Amino acid sequence: MSSDPLDDVFNLEDRFYTQGYTQGVEDGARAGRIEGRSFGMEKGFEKFLESGRLAGKAIVWANRLPKKTAKQKDASEKSSEACTLPPLPSNPRLEKNVKLAYALVEPDTLSTDNSDEAVQDFDDRVKRAQGKVKIIERMLN
Structure with missing residues (x-):
């Protein structure tokens, strides 16, 4: 018997x-x-929501920046009647930071690719925009 x-x-x-x-x-x-x-x-979704929130703040601030030329001044007088927010103080540094904050989180320029490089770039830009927003908020307070 070979097998049990x-x-x-x-x-x-x-x-x-x-x-x-x-x-x-x-x-x-x-x-x-x-x-x-x-x-x-x-x-x-959480990351893109944060970038949208930052872009929204930058857009509101950009629309509150004082206009510089007479041509723009005429247009701003018409639009200021509809706007209930007061204009921001005239400050070149503030204007530069607002434009840069929006440029960092502009939805058309943010990549939604699922690669390590694209995700790293997205995170870096949002983090830099958060820093710019903090600077702007301190300048306005």
Whole structure:
């Protein structure tokens, strides 16, 4: 007799362990992709929401900057009737920071690619814009 009839019973635990492990790896890979995609969408939304908030602030500030030429002054007199926000003080440094803050988070120039370089650039620009917004807020207070 070359083989023991109870070998199958002795190896039963190993077979079930191997089968369960294989199924767990397959299920985990599938669930991991779904959870990863969901998490990525959530984080992407949060980042783009922050950039939009910063761009909105910069647009409001840019529209409150004093106009310089007579041609622009005539247009601002007409639009100032509809605007309820007071104009910002005339300050070249403030104007430069407002323009730079908007340029950093302008939606058309921000890349939404999912590459390491694009994500790093996006994060860097938003972080720099946050710094500019803090400077502007301090100048206005």
